[in-house]
Amino acid sequence: MTDLTLAALLPALESRFGPDVKVLPSRKEVLGVVQVKVDRLVEVARFLHDQGTFTHCALVSGVDWIEHIEVLYHLWSDALKGYLEITVETAPEDPHVPSVTSIWRGANWHERETWDMLGVRFDGHPDLRRVLMPEGYRFHPLRKSFELHEPEELEVKARHV
Amino acid sequence: MNATNTSGTARIITHVKETDPMEPEVPFAEVEAVQSKEYIPVIKETLTGMIQRGLDAATKPVFNWAGRNSLFPLHWGLACCAIEFAAGFGARWDGERFGVVPRSSPRQCDLLIVNGTVTWKLSHKLITLWEQMPEPKWAIAMGNCATGGGPFRTAYSVVPGVNKLIPVDVYIAGCPPRPEAMLDGILRLERLIRERRA
Known part of the structure; x- marks a missing residue:
């Protein structure tokens, strides 16, 4: 199968994955915004990597929307000269998302940082440790439920881990 | 219990003796140390300590001066x-x-x-x-x-x-x-x- 052109990309996604992908209104900075069901994420990522020429996973990040946690993937295509944005929603308590490190090796540390900051567990990740905070730190500071503690209180909590 | 010294070295008495208020308290270990001439290292230690302290007092200002500069x-x-x-x-x-x-x-x-x-x-x-x-x-x-x-x-x-x-x-x-x-x-x-x- 030849590489997809920009015009054929989003229709191909919709026809192949049906109701599991939802094309959201796009912005001018990206080629498109696609919402994917968690179960089909790896398949969609594999399709985009192999047929969609998105060979570079530029960014993995997340947003805490309180009622759900959204994990964002920014994929770069050299052929199409643009980013595609993929979003995945998970439950805020004990969020699990399949890892895409088997497709893009560069997603490794991005997923570690998302785990560190938001507490999203990436299933299948080879080495899911914290990146920015020390091992044993108990918080995921970018969660909305994380409150800015008084320094002394935070110190006590961080040292007695 | 048994205060007799058979080996010639000081023994540490671990049990609690019932004290008589009229009788002065002398630790068994000390008495035994004197009996077995173990006061010699004690005196040596005391002398060394005195010399050490004297040397310390003499050199402290020098080390202080050298260290702070x-x-x-x-x-x-x-x-x-x-x-x-x-x-x-x-x-x-x-x-x-x-x-x-x-x-x-x-x-x-x-x-x-x-x-x-x-x-x-x-x-x-x-x-x-x-x-x-x-x-x-x-x-x-x-x-x-x-x-x-x-x-x-x-x-x-x-x-x-x-x-x-x-x-x-x-x-x-x-x-x-x-x-x-x-x-x-x-x-x-x-x-x-x-x-x-x-």
Whole structure:
């Protein structure tokens, strides 16, 4: 199968994955915004990597929307000269998302940082440790439920881990 | 129980004896030490201790003078304060005229200048470096971040003041402090060492 052109990309996604992908209104900075069901994420990522020429996973990040946690993937295509944005929603308590490190090796540390900051567990990740905070730190500071503690209180909590 | 000395060495009596208030209390171990001529090492020890203390009293001012005039800080930088630290030992401010020479190994240092923001992730390394330095040693918290967390005081990743981790002798305010302020802090530490208050 030849590489997809920009015009054929989003229709191909919709026809192949049906109701599991939802094309959201796009912005001018990206080629498109696609919402994917968690179960089909790896398949969609594999399709985009192999047929969609998105060979570079530029960014993995997340947003805490309180009622759900959204994990964002920014994929770069050299052929199409643009980013595609993929979003995945998970439950805020004990969020699990399949890892895409088997497709893009560069997603490794991005997923570690998302785990560190938001507490999203990436299933299948080879080495899911914290990146920015020390091992044993108990918080995921970018969660909305994380409150800015008084320094002394935070110190006590961080040292007695 | 059994106070008889069969082996010729002092034995430590571990049981609790019922004391008679009229009878003076003499520890068994002491009596046995005297009987077995073990007072000789005791006297030796006392004499050595006296000589040691005398030598200490004689050499302490010399070591104090030598130490306070050759404070060797650890050459490490954490944040923008490290730029001022580097400038302070450059040609313009020349901290070496006070005998302050940055060294690259904590084993050769007796002064830790914490110049920058310390995060919780760095705190273990900071404590390791501090423990690797030989005694006697001193610490200076340079700048607002090391003193009290600075603008990041309530941040989730920043230690609110390096005195949570190591004992600090001198605090230098400023964000960042100028090299003059850093040298002033070092001279204040020298004065504290001269008066043995640090």
